Amino acid sequence: DAMVIQNPRYQVTQFGKPVTLSCSQTLNHNVMYWYQQKSSQAPKLLFHYYDKDFNNEADTPDNFQSRRPNTSFCFLDIRSPGLGDAAMYLCATSRDLGGAERQPQHFGDGTRLSIL
Amino acid sequence: KQEVTQIPAALSVPEGENLVLNCSFTDSAIYNLQWFRQDPGKGLTSLLLIQSSQREQTSGRLNASLDKSSGRSTLYIAASQPGDSATYLCAVKDYGGSQGNLIFGKGTKLSVKP
Numbered sequence: 001d002a003m004v005i006q007n008p009r010y011q012v013t014q015f016g017k018p019v020t021l022s023c024s025q026t027l028n029h030n031v032m033y034w035y036q037q038k039s040s041q042a043p044k045l046l047f048h049y050y051d052k053d054f055n056n057e058a059d060t061p062d063n064f065q066s067r068r069p070n071t072s073f074c075f076l077d078i079r080s081p082g083l084g085d086a087a088m089y090l091c092a093t094s095r096d097l098g099g100a101e102r103q104p105q106h107f108g109d110g111t112r113l114s115i116l
Numbered sequence: 117k118q119e120v121t122q123i124p125a126a127l128s129v130p131e132g133e134n135l136v137l138n139c140s141f142t143d144s145a146i147y148n149l150q151w152f153r154q155d156p157g158k159g160l161t162s163l164l165l166i167q168s169s170q171r172e173q174t175s176g177r178l179n180a181s182l183d184k185s186s187g188r189s190t191l192y193i194a195a196s197q198p199g200d201s202a203t204y205l206c207a208v209k210d211y212g213g214s215q216g217n218l219i220f221g222k223g224t225k226l227s228v229k230p
Contacts, residue, residue, distance in 0.1 A: 004159075006159070033218075040222070041222060042120070042205070042220035042221055042222045042223070043160070043205075043220050044220075045217055045218065057217075088157075090159055090160065092160075092218075104148075104150055104162050104165040105150070105162070105218060106162060107152075107159040107160040107161070107162070108159050109158050109159040110157075110158065110159040112157065
């Protein structure tokens with residue numbers, strides 16, 4: 001039944017070792033988002049894809065990149081993780097119909113990333 | 117720059133009480149406001165979404181209101197249960213960014229005691 005699926009749920013990597021987090025969706029939504037949430041903090045948008053168009057937030061570090069090979073899948077790549085990148089990473093989707101209203105975002109269960 | 121504030125940061129109530137969670141935002145130019153629930157170590161579950169043209173939305177024991185002009189929203193939970201214990205986040209979809217950014221508050225951590 002899960003509609004936004006994130007894998008893995010927990011990821012441990014070494015300082016400086018590249019890591020990839022994945023997100024898939026069965027909702028056929030055209031917009032996919034990646035958020036970073038540190039402990040007791042609000043989720044912070046890193047970037048999003050509108051269809052194939054990539055939109056990076058101004059303050060997202062260059063260390064973070066993303067790929068969306070098709071509608072259903074989106075990946076978050078962290079090239080050289082630092083200790084400060086340990087966080088919960090949340091993927092979300094929405095359907096943008098182009099009108100004045102914005103549809104709700106649907107979130108996955110997140111991937112908790114730890115850095116050794 | 118849009119800022120979202122949630123007060124209180126934590127709330128503990130006995131089972132059965134009705135309660136109100138508060139959310140305020142600084143810029144009224146929003147598309148909508150969404151309330152989420154987050155259980156420990158989990159993702160976000162959408163509870164209610166109120167479009168900017170609406171005043172309130174209801175789902176079961178939950179009722180959310182929106183006063184855009186004053187920059188406030190409340191989430192009312194009736195007859196609280198221990199299973200309602202979680203962190204409740206509100207977020208506004210504002211006009212920033214190409215699709216409108218979802219700006220979150222830090223949440224209110226609710227504990228309902230049996």
